[in-house]
Amino acid sequence: MKPCYCGSNQSYETCCHPIHQDVTLAKQPEQLMRARYSAHLTKDVDFVVATYHPSCHAENEREAIADSINSDWLKLEVIGSESGNHENEGYVSFRAFLKDNGYEYCLAERSRFLFEQGQWFYVDGEIDDSIPPKPLTVESVKVGRNDPCPCGSGKKHKKCCG
Template identity: 40%
Template structure:
């Protein structure tokens, strides 16, 4: 299990416990579609696959399990999130769209996922319901300036190893 990061992986610059950590500890409480999208990205980054399963009602695969989510995402290290567009999805809305790009690393390969995610509010709770995405492989590895890690620093993934021997 990964250790809890000090800074939230969603890129908000807020402490994790005051940002996506609040939603991870209380699924179903994200007040907007964007907050849910950011918290889902952070959950992917921290391997909190139970949270991913709890916050989606997929049109295409309504019975998707936590194990299936982990099988397809367990080896991916998410490194940077950029929100590019938000349509609706506010506290008084019933639907919303959040477009984003997310950089990732899998083994020695890097890439970027670009997606337009659709969200729907059901009985006061936001859910991810569908998304149109494109994946680009071998993109430049982008690490936010504020989270640059020295080669001999502990790895940010929580493994306890030096960065150069783990994700570096």
């Protein structure tokens, strides 16, 4: 079982992969947000572009979206989900971590989603830029023997690549 990229306790095959095949399977904003994060790790630019709300004109930003997808994403932490002002609006607060040039950066956002035309769409978000980058050290990237293997096999590091 390959664990899902979004950090859920499910396999990718039962969590985000079905939504990547049919976006209407995302019944809650959090499911779409997790699938969008997973699409970054599977390099699925088309999925990310297609799940922006039409008012965002994401196709015009395809190159910038591809640059974001090609970043070195580390993990996702979902902080919480909440309903919006009406039943077709929802919010998801999260932190996504990436590494770049020896630093770990945190994208912290409260994202807004709308349900239209039978599916959820990402609209926009409020970014919290108060979290400073942290220098990556050997200790911060070291994988313990009993930690999950970073290759994504689902095995302990010592039984896989360690």
